[in-house]
Amino acid sequence: MSHSTSLQDQIAAALRKPGVQLPVFNPVALELQELMQQEDVPSNTIESTIQRDPALSIQVMRMANSSVYSGLAKITTLRQALARVGTRQILRIAFAASQQGQYRSANPLNRRDMDLIWEAALGAAHGASWIAERSGHSDLSEQAFLAGLLHDIGKLVILRAFDEIAADAGAGRGLPQTLVNETVAALHAGYGEDLLRRWNLPEEYCVVARDHHAERWDSGNVLLVCVRLADLVCRRAGVGGEVDTEVVPAASEEATALCLGEVQLADLEVNLEDKLGLEPA
Secondary structure (H helix, E strand, O other): HHHHHHHHHHHHHHOOOOOOOOOOOOOHHHHHHHHOOOOOEEEEEEEEHHHHHHHHHHHHHHOOOOOOOOOOOOOHHHHHHHHHHHHHHHHHHHHHHHOOOOOOOOOHHHHHHHHHHHHHHHHHHHHHHHHHHHHOHHHHHHHHHHHHHHHHHHHHHHHHHHHHHHHHHOOOOOHHHHHHHHHHHHHHHHHHHHHHHHOOOOHHHHHHHHHHHOOOOOOOHHHHHHEEEHHHHHHHHHHOOOOOOOHHHHHOHHHHHHOOHHHHHHHHHHHHHHOOOOOOO
């Protein structure tokens, strides 16, 4: 326990340091989150909200021009993006773009981990939304997207702590990758819940961050079940890391709770591979 406990203490101490760069919630992202919960949001409202953050506007344009969304002609304005992709999809793209900038590290040893965590977050967002739609809970589709995107945010917090620890040591990360992985896996749910509460996000997102790996969980919490099942499908498809062929999403309690079968979840795997540009497993 001594080494593990010592590392946990170091992480906690690093995150308490004055000036530590914890992830922050973009004020524009908060407005986008609120807009996503509304029906029939005027396109000019979405356009003006995104335009308040020039960097976000650029990132939205870049994502809207990706192979997943674009047509033959290049999109050059937000108005064109809204017309081609649609208001609901642009809201999702904009919220995702507002979060992507968080997944950066000054430590080159953490950059690959950051990239993989972001890929997993985006995969879980698309997956959880897809699952909500296919399981008869389309009213939760937008919330499922947000919950999936934010559920692993605690991993980002811990990697930021490792950046601080490495900076204090005046060296690289200095920790075996296996220890980093074990620490992130063991602690990220608690740190994620804590961060989302600091951001004053609705309780349902905090619960998902806390319980998405819990052994005891509420099978009646549809939002939580959607994210947990999306996580399993992502692991099976290798989203955010190595392919885990031992995971069988269709045989899970989550799939049973949502009445989704093997064919449907295999279709989701293919959908994620297409959306994220992954090679088939």
